[in-house]
Amino acid sequence: MSGLDPSLAFRAAPAPAAEAASNGMEPLLGGALREQAVWVDEAVCIGCRYCAHVACNTFVVEPNYGRSRVIRQDGDSTERIQEAIDTCPVDCIHWVGFEDLDDLRRQREGQDLLPLGLPNAVRPKRTLPRP
Template identity: 70%
Template sequence: MTFPFDPSVAYRASAVEPDGPTGSEPVLGGALREKAVWVDEAVCIGCRYCSHVASNTFVIEPSLGRSRAIRQDGDSTSCIQEAIETCPVDCIHWVGFEELDGLRERLEGMEMLPLGLPSPSRHRRQKF
């Protein structure tokens, strides 16, 4: 019987993970995750699909009712991709880590109204 791999590798592999940075971290330009996930909150309709699929990555921001990516390493890449594919308005994207600061600044400069039913913690719209 022939194996497509060398089974003796299992005996040579270390069970202890390295303590410090390995150089493979995305922040250091590594290949673990070359892209970051970004939610364009101006387009988000607050459907909550992404937060149900990848709950360690996405949350619904309480004052506006829109989705926000809170962790880049919260869920597996395939789980995050599934959340992206379930978005009905296509507001979740893979972007480069270096783009995040500029995207945050652009988003902070926008005026957005809260989505959904008003709650005590949300800003209320005034009727005229």
């Protein structure tokens, strides 16, 4: 074990972000940031939490259903989000157009999802095709 004080991590200045934060320069507004948004098909998600461990500023496990959900499109770098997508064992995370997010959210709200871990739960159909 090294002689470093673990409390230093809480006093250290944050590293500069690799990508700019929300500032009106998003691709939908003609900016130069990422051209696509990330989306979790919660009907397919098994709640493994891999994505939330890899890209913790982008994904969170929704507490009522136990499925991952995107909380910030600009939370992590594109490379880190792609790494999280690559770790998903059921391919439920997709790159989609920003203009498709509202429709996908409405579809999600219309789904009858059961909390994960219930015995004999019937899994709903995917909202997006496999890549």
